[in-house]
Amino acid sequence: MLFDAPAGVGRVFELACAPAEKAVLVTTPDSVCVRSCSVAAAKVRSLGIEKPELIINRFIEKPVTKGRLLNLDDCIDSVAAKLIGVVDRKSVV
Numbered sequence: 720m721l722f723d724a725p726a727g728v729g730r731v732f733e734l735a736c737a738p739a740e741k742a743v744l745v746t747t748p749d750s751v752c753v754r755s756c757s758v759a760a761a762k763v764r765s766l767g768i769e770k771p772e773l774i775i776n777r778f779i780e781k782p783v784t785k786g787r788l789l790n791l792d793d794c795i796d797s798v799a800a801k802l803i804g805v806v807d808r809k810s811v812v
Contacts, residue, residue, distance in 0.1 A: 736763055742771040744800060748778055748788040753797045760798050773800035778807045 736742070742763040746756035760771050775794050782788040795802050 732759070733762060733766065736766050736768070739763070739766070739768060742768045743774060743803070744771055744798060745774045745776050746794065746798065747776050748783065748790070748794050750789055753789055753794050757798050760800055771798075771800045772803045773798050774804040774806065775802070776806045778805050780807075 742760075744756050744759055744763075746752045756773075760773075763771050773795065775791060778791070779788065783790050789797070791802070791805065
C-alpha cells in the first residue's frame with residue numbers, strides 16, 4: 720500500500736501504517752520536509768518497522784551548495800533511515 724501523508728502525522732497515519740511490514744519514506748531536502756519525515760520515521764519504528772528506508776526526491780545540487788537545502792548526509796542523519804534512492808531534478812521530466 721502506498722499513501723502520502725501530510726506534515727503533522729497523527730492517529731490516522733498510525734492506523735494506516737499498523738499492518739505494514741516495510742516503510743519507504745520519501746522527502747525533499749527542505750528542512751521542514753525532512754523534519755516531518757523524521758517524525759514519520761519515528762512513528763513507523765514505534766509500530767515495529769525497525770528499518771525504514773529513504774528516498775530523497777527533487778534533489779538539486781545548486782541550492783544545497785548555497786545552503787538553502789539540506790545535503791544528502793543531513794537528510795539521512797535526520798531521518799535515520801537507509802538511503803535507497805535519490806531523484807534529482809534532471810531525472811524529472
